[in-house]
Amino acid sequence: GAHRCAMEPELITHFDFSEATAGATTTTTTSIAGDNHHEGSDTRRRICNGCDRPINVCLCNTIPKEPISTCTQVVILHHPHEHRHKLATVPVLSKCISSCQTLIGRRLRLGHSPLLDCLHNAALENPNQPFRTIYLFPGTDLSPSMEISKWKSSFNDACVRNCVLIAFDGTWKHAKEMVHASLPFLSKFATRVSLDYDVGIDGGTIFDSDLILRKEPFSGCMSTMEAVARALRVLEPNGVEIEDTLVDILRAMVRFQACHLKPMKPRPKLLKKGKQDEKKNERTEVCG
Structure with a gap:
């Protein structure tokens, strides 16, 4: 089975996610009904x-x-903490x-996903076979990455059309830990890629900066949904259209979030201390 997986790309193209969901959350065709809802204890x-x-x-x-529908199979490792985060973009992306499979966990390993197991085993049996699996994460000196457009140009269109894209969803700290913990498994069959950069803009990405849902640790960070959208732009034949659709949805999320932001309130202890300082200043002025 693993050998055939490597030699016959159509097996990956038509991989049945519905049968590959042991311990995973997987998307299927969903009926969207905007006026349907269920109520919690708070009607708001x-x-x-x-x-x-x-x-x-x-x-x-x-x-x-x-x-x-995409030619690219998307696999996302979703940190357990993100699974409960109300601003997570992966549930919407899925x-x-x-063709999107979401795995909940802190690292990728053998036995976590039948699709990734197949790719891992095929690479061991055919070590000279070029990797058609990529994982999206910025490179380091010890583990450099290739720009995704350069990676694509090294293959013919047929190979790229059957590729698997892996993304890590978590805080920056968690994502680094997830990648590091997954390397013993990933390095056997996947290439590390990063989104293209415009070095003329202080090393920042060439993309918009108005798609941030929460504070990022430094310039150039983006949500998982935006990163996947930018990657699919490069990988898919109709990538620009797919990217536009996903980015429009993300913009709507950001717009909704901005409308419902609560005004910042000082913490009780700081508020109390502020009032004490005011009274102290008043007493000083009276005595003076």
């Missing part, structure tokens, strides 16, 4: 059945009625593209 937190988001920030009008 009614949840839409279509996008699984609170009704007041429902995205069903922007999510495609049918998931986008509703937007059909």
Whole structure:
């Protein structure tokens, strides 16, 4: 089975995610119903059945009625903490593209995903076979990365059309830990790639900076959904259209989030200390 997986790309193209979900969350064609919802204990937190988001920030009008079909198989390692984060973009991304598998965990390993197991075993049996699996993460001196456009140009279109894209979803700290822990497994069959950069703009990405849902540790960071969208732009025949669709959805998320931001309130201890300082200053002025 592993040998055939390496030699027959169509086996990867038609890989059945529905049978490869041991311990994983997988997307299937989802019926989007924007007016359906179920209520929690707080009626203000009614949840839409279509996008699984609170009704007041429902995205069903922007999510495609049918998931986008891609030649690229997308696999996302979703950190357990992100799985519970209300601003996580992966749950929305998984509703937007059909060939997307989400794995909950802190590292990729043998036995985690039948698809990745197949690719891993095939690479061991055929060590001279070029890797058609890539994982998206910036390079380091010890583990350099290749720009994704250069990686694509090293293959013919048929090979790229059957590639597997792996992304890591977590905070910057968690993502680095996840990649490091996954390297013993990943290095056997996957190439490390990064998004293209424009070195003329202080080393920043060439992409928009208005798609941030939460504070990032430094310039150039982006959400998992945006990173996958930028990668699919390069990998897919209709990549520009796919990227535009995903970015529009992400912009809607950012817009909703901005509308529902609560004004910052000082912490009680700091507030109390501030009042004490004011009274102290008043007493000083009176005595003076």
